[in-house]
Amino acid sequence: xxSLSFEYQFFPVSHPAEGAGGKTGNWxxxxxxxxxxxxxxxxxxxxxxxxxxxxxxxxxxVNYEYCKGCGVCANVCPVKAISMVSET
Amino acid sequence: MMKIMSGNEAVAxxxxxxxxxxxxxxxxxxxxxxxxxxxxxxxxxxxxxxIVRVESEHSAMGVTLGxxxxxxxxxxxTSSQGLLYMHEMIWWTAxxxxxxxxxxxxxxxxxxxxxxxxxxxFMSERDSGWIMSFASxxxxxxxxxxxxxxxxxxxxxxxxxxxGMDGFILSHTKTNVYVPSQEDVDQFIPPRRQPYVIDPxxxxxxxxxxxxxxxxxxxxxxxxxxxxxIDVIKEVGREYEKVNPLSDYKTLNxxxxxxxxxxAIVTMGAWSLDAMEAIDKLREKGVKVGLYRIxxxxxxxxxxxxxxxxxxxxxxxxxxxxxxxxxxxLYLEMKATLQSPMKGVIAGLGGVSMSKKDFYEVISNFxxxxxxGNPNKVEWYYPGEVKYVELxxxxxAY
Ligand code: SF4
Ligand code: SF4
Numbered sequence: 001x002x003s004l005s006f007e008y009q010f011f012p013v014s015h016p017a018e019g020a021g022g023k024t025g026n027w028x029x030x031x032x033x034x035x036x037x038x039x040x041x042x043x044x045x046x047x048x049x050x051x052x053x054x055x056x057x058x059x060x061x062v063n064y065e066y067c068k069g070c071g072v073c074a075n076v077c078p079v080k081a082i083s084m085v086s087e088t
Numbered sequence: 089m090m091k092i093m094s095g096n097e098a099v100a101x102x103x104x105x106x107x108x109x110x111x112x113x114x115x116x117x118x119x120x121x122x123x124x125x126x127x128x129x130x131x132x133x134x135x136x137x138x139i140v141r142v143e144s145e146h147s148a149m150g151v152t153l154g155x156x157x158x159x160x161x162x163x164x165x166t167s168s169q170g171l172l173y174m175h176e177m178i179w180w181t182a183x184x185x186x187x188x189x190x191x192x193x194x195x196x197x198x199x200x201x202x203x204x205x206x207x208x209x210f211m212s213e214r215d216s217g218w219i220m221s222f223a224s225x226x227x228x229x230x231x232x233x234x235x236x237x238x239x240x241x242x243x244x245x246x247x248x249x250x251x252g253m254d255g256f257i258l259s260h261t262k263t264n265v266y267v268p269s270q271e272d273v274d275q276f277i278p279p280r281r282q283p284y285v286i287d288p289x290x291x292x293x294x295x296x297x298x299x300x301x302x303x304x305x306x307x308x309x310x311x312x313x314x315x316x317x318i319d320v321i322k323e324v325g326r327e328y329e330k331v332n333p334l335s336d337y338k339t340l341n342x343x344x345x346x347x348x349x350x351x352a353i354v355t356m357g358a359w360s361l362d363a364m365e366a367i368d369k370l371r372e373k374g375v376k377v378g379l380y381r382i383x384x385x386x387x388x389x390x391x392x393x394x395x396x397x398x399x400x401x402x403x404x405x406x407x408x409x410x411x412x413x414x415x416x417x418l419y420l421e422m423k424a425t426l427q428s429p430m431k432g433v434i435a436g437l438g439g440v441s442m443s444k445k446d447f448y449e450v451i452s453n454f455x456x457x458x459x460x461g462n463p464n465k466v467e468w469y470y471p472g473e474v475k476y477v478e479l480x481x482x483x484x485a486y
Contacts, residue, residue, distance in 0.1 A: 008308070008309045008312035008313060008316065009243075009244075009246065009283070009309060009313065010305055010306050010308075010309035011185050011246075011283045011284055011294075011306075011309075012183060012184055012185065012294055012295050012296075012298065012306055013283075013284045013292050013293070013294050014292070014293055014294075014296045015291065015292055015293075042288045042291070045288075045291060046288070051296075054291060055291070
C-alpha cells in the first residue's frame with residue numbers, strides 16, 4: 001500500500017433526520033399515529049419525503065416537529081398501522 | 089493458456105473470472121455478444137451471476153448501481169446511443185462513489201444511424217467522474233476489465249470504472265488472447281470492498297439532497313480520488329504480472345520507439361497498431377518518429393505525458409472522435425498539457441478505415457509541415473476512397 005492519505009474520501013450517505021425544509025409551522029391539519037399493529041417493516045421510513053420517521057425497536061416513530069402531515073406513510077404501510085388523525 | 093477469441097468474448101471471460109454478482113443486460117450493437125456470452129455461461133451453469141434483463145440502458149445502469157450499493161460486484165456493458173441513454177445514471181453512479189465496472193464497445197452516435205466504430209460516445213463521458221481506460225486489443229480488453237474491479241474497489245479510489253474498446257474492430261475480431269487461470273484471478277481480486285452498504289437495517293440512504301457546501305466537498309472528493317488513483321493503477325498494473333506474465337501495465341500510457349524520436353504520434357485504441365506499422369516504415373527511411381498511446385483518459389497522466397513528450401520537436405494527435413465546433417477531444421487534452429507545436433487530425437469517424445498507408449501519408453505530410461512552417465492546426469483526414477465522395481441528400485427538400 002502506498003502512503004496516499006484518505007482525507008479526501010467523502011461519501012453521499014445520509015441518515016434520516018429532520019427535513020431540509022425545516023420545522024413544520026402551525027398549518028399541518030393531520031398527523032400520523034402509529035398503532036401497535038406496526039411490524040417494523042421500514043416501508044414508511046423509506047418513503048417519508050421528510051425523513052422524519054425512524055424505526056426504533058419494534059415500532060415506527062414519527063418526529064412531529066418536522067412531519068408535514070402528507071400521509072405518504074399511512075398509504076404505504078402494508079398492515080395499515082398508521083392512521084392520519086385531525087389536529088384541528 | 090492462449091485462446092482465439094473476440095474482444096467481446098474476452099470481456100465476458102473477465103467478468104466470469106471476477107465473480108461478478110449482478111449484471112444488468114440490455115443489447116446494443118456492437119456490445120451485444122458480451123451479454124449474450126454471459127447469458128450463455130449462466131445457462132450452462134458456469135457462473136451463478138444474477139442476470140437482470142431490463143427495459144433500457146438507463147435501467148441497466150440503475151440495476152448495476154442498485155446492486156453495487158447493496159454490496160454486490162456489478163457489471164454492465166453498452167455502446168453509442170445506449171451509453172447516452174445511460175448518461176444520467178452514469179453520473180448517479182459516480183456521484184454515489186459506487187464501484188461498478190462497465191465496458192463500452194465504442195460506436196458512432198446518430199443521427200444519422202451508423203453502427204460502425206468511432207470513439208465520440210466514450211469521450212463524451214469524460215466529465216462524469218468515472219475512471220476511463222481504453223483498450224487496443226482483445227487482450228487488453230480482458231486485462232483492463234480484470235484490473236478495473238481491483239482499481240475501482242480500492243479504498244483509495246471507490247470510483248466506478250469504464251473500459252472502452254473499438255466497436256467491431258476489437259469487439260468482433262478474433263485474435264490470440266492469453267487466458268489467466270481462475271486461481272490467479274482469485275488471488276488478484278480480493279472479496280468486494282465498498283465505501284458503504286445500503287441496508288434497511290441500518291436506515292442509511294444515499295444520494296439525498298446535499299447542501300451546497302457538502303455538495304462541493306463531495307465533488308472535490310471524487311476529483312481527488314480519480315487523480316489519486318494514478319498510483320493505485322500503477323500498483324495494480326505491477327501486480328497484474330502475476331495474473332498475466334506477458335503483460336506490461338507499469339505505466340498508465342504506452343510508448344513505442346519514442347525515446348530517441350524527434351516527432352511523436354499520439355493515438356488511442358486499436359488503430360495504434362496501424363500507426364506503429366507506419367512508424368516502422370518511416371524509421372526504415374531514417375525518420376525519427378515514435379508513438380505515445382493513451383490508455384487512460386481519466387485519470388489524465390499529466391506528469392507521465394510531460395515526461396515522455398516534452399522534448400519532442402512536434403506532436404501529431406489522432407482523434408477518432410469530435411468535439412463538434414472545436415477539435416478532437418484528445419487533441420484538446422494534449423494541448424492543455426504541452427506547449428509543443430501540435431497538430432490534430434480527425435479521422436476514421438463512423439467506421440471509415442485508416443490503413444497503415446494512410447497513417448504513413450498523414451505522418452509524412454505532418455513532418456514536412458513542421459520543417460516548412462507552423463504545424464498548429466486541425467485537419468479532417470479522408471483516406472483515398474472517401475476523399476472524393478460528394479455529400480448528397482437522398483431526396484432534396486426543395
Ligand atoms: S405524514 Fe408525511 S411527513 Fe409525516 S411522517 Fe408520514 S410521510 Fe413523513
Ligand atoms: S410501514 Fe407500517 S408496519 Fe412498516 S414500519 Fe411503518 S408503521 Fe410499521
